[in-house]
Amino acid sequence: MAVRHETELYAPIKAFFESLGYEIKGEVRNCDLVGIKPEQQEPLIVEIKKTFNLSLVLQGMQRLKLTSNVYVAVERNRAKKGAVNQRWNELVGLCRQLGLGLLTVTLFKTKPPLVEVLCKPEGPNRDERKTTAIRPGSRKERLLREFHARSGDYNTGGSTRLKLVTAYREKALRVAAALQVLGEAAPVQLARTAAVSGAAAILQHNYYGWFERVARGRYKLTPFGEAALSEYAAVLQEQGNEAAAAKTIKPDEGDVLHQIAETPVPYSSAAAEDVEDD
Incomplete structure (x- = not known):
């Protein structure tokens, strides 16, 4: 079941990470999805696209400057088994080399969506990032400040040309x-x-x-x-x-x-x- 807009993938991904204990908010400082666990200082960032492409990879690499916990997410369409962006073994290998996590969302007509983690993120200097203090005024600090200053999740990740509730x-x-x-x-x-x-x-x-x-x-x-x-x-x-x-x-x-x-x-x-x- 092919999606028409990447926003259709946001709700299943949000529900998936909420089940893991994250508080989730969409479109925080240009990140499609941001999550925070109460006991963790390192935020989760997920960038969402309908298909795997260079733009998604570049977005993911930019987010690694903010946190080592970065995923890229795309639809897994069973009707596109031969498509380049559905060659999962190769895409997993690429994401692992770059330090990105990769997850897919499969949508069904009569069943709930299926979210699968194909690989987890292993960003550069992951252990160092966990113990590094958050520098005041840094992009990471502004991301966290914006996240916590919002009273709820009023934006759908992947939205474009819409007024955001900041x-x-x-x-x-x-x-x-x-x-x-x-x-x-x-x-x-x-x-x-x-x-x-x-x-x-x-x-x-x-x-x-x-x-x-x-x-x-x-x-x-x-x-x-x-x-x-x-x-x-x-x-x-x-x-x-x-x-x-x-x-x-x-x-x-x-x-x-x-x-x-x-x-x-x-x-x-x-x-x-x-x-x-x-």
Whole structure:
């Protein structure tokens, strides 16, 4: 059963790694799928394509700069046994030489999808990477920060030309929701109500056109902002659920990954990059 879009492979791959204990989120800083295990510091990255090609290999090699735990994933189509991209023994050999993992997804009309790991990743300096501290400001740190700053998985890995729900968009939504309730408000009031410390910068830069300055230090919601609150209602609901759960769970002060997510970042270096991911 041939897939029409690589996004069709995301759900089976996500379910597979969730069964192994990973928390999964799609389209995190241009990676199709990112996974984190609570007890591990090294993230999982999976790049997804309909078929095995050079572009997929190059993407996988780029992701090895972030983590040694990188898989490339493609559909396994039983109707294409003679195709070059279905010569699995040769493709496994290539991936092993490059340090990449390879997994396939077989889709059926009447049965659940089958995910198979043909080889596991063995990236360069794998043992060294496990003990290396995460450097502040590095691409890996920004990947982990973005992952943990999102309240849920609202993007399908492999999506193209779609608006992504990034951590920055989530913050802007919280500010918009607070402004909808208050009518007009100052940045300080919105920062307190929405629990977004960078509310002033979000209002001033107004990347999405959701906010309008009506007087010095006073803002209101635009029709675009009202429409966004309706469009992303599910995201706001999930954020509310996350906030309620957080009140009942005390974070582990020794958890390095959560420290990364909570560490403040200057607006100029973080927000602009998050908007670009959209």
